[in-house]
Amino acid sequence: MKDILGRPIKDLSRQEWWGIPRREIKWYPQIDYERCIGCGVCLITCGRTVYDWDFKNMKPIVARPYNCMIGCDTCAKMCPKDAILFPPLGYLRKIRDNAKVVLKARQKLLGIKKNINSLE
Numbered sequence: 001m002k003d004i005l006g007r008p009i010k011d012l013s014r015q016e017w018w019g020i021p022r023r024e025i026k027w028y029p030q031i032d033y034e035r036c037i038g039c040g041v042c043l044i045t046c047g048r049t050v051y052d053w054d055f056k057n058m059k060p061i062v063a064r065p066y067n068c069m070i071g072c073d074t075c076a077k078m079c080p081k082d083a084i085l086f087p088p089l090g091y092l093r094k095i096r097d098n099a100k101v102v103l104k105a106r107q108k109l110l111g112i113k114k115n116i117n118s119l120e
C-alpha cells in the first residue's frame, strides 16, 4: 500500500518504544483546521506517512497517528501557520522517565563497549 505521494505505508503502531506499546503514548500531531491554509508542507515533509490528504477540503488528515516518531515535531515547526499541535515537553519527559530511557540508553552503550573491548 502506498500514500498519495507513492511512498510505501508501514504500520508502526504495533511497535514498542523503549518497552512501552506505541499505542499507549499519545504523541502525534493534531491539526487546528481554523488556522490551517492547506499548504501540504506537513504531508510532504513527514517521512512516516502519518498524514493523508483530504482533496475535497484541501486539508491534511492525521491518518496514522501512531506512526509518528516519539519526540519529533518537525511538521509543527515547518507549518507556516502554527496549525499543528503536540503535547507539551513535560509529557514527553514524563514518558521518557517512565520508560527509563536514559538508563537503558547508557546500558546499551556500555554493552557495546564491552563487546568492542572483548574483541581487542
Ligand code: SF4
Pocket: 031, 035, 036, 037, 038, 039, 040, 041, 042, 043, 059, 060, 078, 079, 080, 081, 082, 083, 084
Ligand atoms: S503545514 Fe500547517 S498549514 Fe500547511 S497543510 Fe499542514 S497544518 Fe495546514
Ligand code: SF4
Pocket: 028, 029, 045, 046, 047, 048, 050, 051, 067, 068, 069, 072, 073, 074, 075, 076
Ligand atoms: S512529528 Fe515528525 S514523524 Fe510525527 S507527523 Fe510530524 S513530521 Fe511526521
